[in-house]
Amino acid sequence: MSTTITVFRGDGIGPEILDVTLEILEAAGADLACEIFDVGAAEYEAHGALVPDAAYASFEKTHVLLKTPITTPVGKGFRSLNVMLRKKYDLYANIRPAKSNPAVKTRYQDIDIVTFRENTEDLYAGVEEMISEDEAHSIKIITRKCSERIIRAAFAYAVAQGRKKVTCVHKANIMKLSDGMFRDIFYELAKEYPQVEATDMIVDNTAMQLVMNPNQFDVIVTENLYGDILSDLTSGLIGGLGLLPSSNLGDDYAMFEAVHGSAPDIAGKGIANPTAFLWSACMMLEHIGKQDAASRIRRAVDAVLADGSVKTPDLGGQASTREYVDAILAKL
Numbered sequence: 583m584s585t586t587i588t589v590f591r592g593d594g595i596g597p598e599i600l601d602v603t604l605e606i607l608e609a610a611g612a613d614l615a616c617e618i619f620d621v622g623a624a625e626y627e628a629h630g631a632l633v634p635d636a637a638y639a640s641f642e643k644t645h646v647l648l649k650t651p652i653t654t655p656v657g658k659g660f661r662s663l664n665v666m667l668r669k670k671y672d673l674y675a676n677i678r679p680a681k682s683n684p685a686v687k688t689r690y691q692d693i694d695i696v697t698f699r700e701n702t703e704d705l706y707a708g709v710e711e712m713i714s715e716d717e718a719h720s721i722k723i724i725t726r727k728c729s730e731r732i733i734r735a736a737f738a739y740a741v742a743q744g745r746k747k748v749t750c751v752h753k754a755n756i757m758k759l760s761d762g763m764f765r766d767i768f769y770e771l772a773k774e775y776p777q778v779e780a781t782d783m784i785v786d787n788t789a790m791q792l793v794m795n796p797n798q799f800d801v802i803v804t805e806n807l808y809g810d811i812l813s814d815l816t817s818g819l820i821g822g823l824g825l826l827p828s829s830n831l832g833d834d835y836a837m838f839e840a841v842h843g844s845a846p847d848i849a850g851k852g853i854a855n856p857t858a859f860l861w862s863a864c865m866m867l868e869h870i871g872k873q874d875a876a877s878r879i880r881r882a883v884d885a886v887l888a889d890g891s892v893k894t895p896d897l898g899g900q901a902s903t904r905e906y907v908d909a910i911l912a913k914l
C-alpha cells in the first residue's frame with residue numbers, strides 16, 4: 583500500500599543525497615508518495631521563508647518527515663530550523679545508532695552504541711540574553727517531564743531490543759540541580775526495568791571512555807548538548823558522519839535525517855556519501871511498517887560496502903555519489 587510522506591530538500595549536499603535516495607527507495611519497492619519541498623537557507627534567500635507554509639501543512643497531514651540537512655548561520659541570523667522543528671512538533675527522542683560495518687575498517691570493532699539524546703530543552707532552548715555589552719547569559723533548562731520521557735524511551739528501547747545496559751551521561755558533579763535531577767530521575771525509573779543494567783558516567787570521562795574502550799557502551803541516554811557532541815564522536819568510531827543515521831520521534835510526529843550537516847566543503851562536488859541519509863530513510867521505512875523495503879536496501883548497501891571496490895572518498899575510496907548509488911541499484 584502506498585504511504586504518503588513529507589520530504590524536505592535542504593542545503594549543501596542535501597539535494598544531492600536526497601535525489602539518489604528517492605531513486606533507491608523507489609527501486610526497493612518502498613511504494614511512497616512523496617510531497618517534496620525546498621527548505622532552508624537557499625529557500626529563505628529565494629522566497630523569504632525557511633519553510634513554506636505548504637510544507638508544514640504537509641507534515642501535519644502525513645506525520646512523517648524525511649529531511650536533508652540545512653545550513654544554519656553561525657553566531658548570527660535565523661535560529662536553527664532543526665531545533666525549531668524538533669520543538670514545534672515535540673520530537674523529543676533523538677535516536678542515533680552507531681554500529682560498526684564489518685566492511686568499513688576503523689581502529690575499532692563491533693561498535694554498537696545507540697545514543698538517546700533529549701531533543702527539546704537544555705541549552706538548545708535558545709534562552710539567551712545580553713546582560714551588558716560584555717556579558718551574555720545562556721540558560722540551561724532541564725525539566726522532569728522531558729527528562730522522564732527520554733529516559734523511559736531509552737529503557738523501553740533497551741527492553742524491546744534485548745539490550746543489556748543503559749548509561750546515563752551527565753555533569754551532575756558541577757550542575758548539581760539540573761544534571762543532578764536528570765541523574766536522580768534516571769535511577770528512579772531504572773527500578774521499573776530490572777532486566778536492564780543501569781549505570782551513569784560523567785560526560786568528560788565518557789568522551790575519554792568512548793575513545794579508549796567504546797565496547798563497554800550499549801545504550802546511552804543524555805541531555806541535548808552532550809548527546810549532540812557525543813553522538814558525532816560515536817560516528818567517528820564507525821567511519822564518520824557519512825554513516826550515522828537518526829530518527830527524531832515524538833508521540834505524534836516522526837522526522838528522519840542524517841546526523842551530519844550540509845557539508846558545504848564538499849557540496850556540489852558529487853562526492854557526498856548518501857549512506858547515513860539512506861539508513862535514516864530505512865529507519866523511516868521501519869517506522870511506517872515497510873520492513874521489507876528497508877531490509878532490501880540495507881542488504882544492497884552492505885553488499886556494496888563488502889565488495890569494497892565502490893566507495894566514496896570519506897571512506898577512503900574514489901567513487902562519486904552517482905557511482906556508489908549505481909552500485910547499490912545494481913544489487914537491488
Ligand code: NAI
Nearest residue numbers: 651652653654664823824842843844845847848854855896
Ligand atoms: P557537517 O556535518 O556538515 O560536516 C562535517 C564534516 O563531515 C565535513 O568535512 C563534511 O564534508 C563531512 N561530511 C558530512 N557529511 C558527509 C557525507 N554525507 N559524506 C561525506 N562527508 C561528509 O558539519 P559542519 O561543517 O559543522 O556544518 C555545516 C552546516 O550544517 C552548518 O550550517 C550547520 O549548522 C549545519 N548542520 C545541520 C544539521 C541538520 O540539518 N540536521 C546538522 C549538523 C549541522
Ligand code: MG
Nearest residue numbers: 810811814841
Ligand atoms: Mg550535531
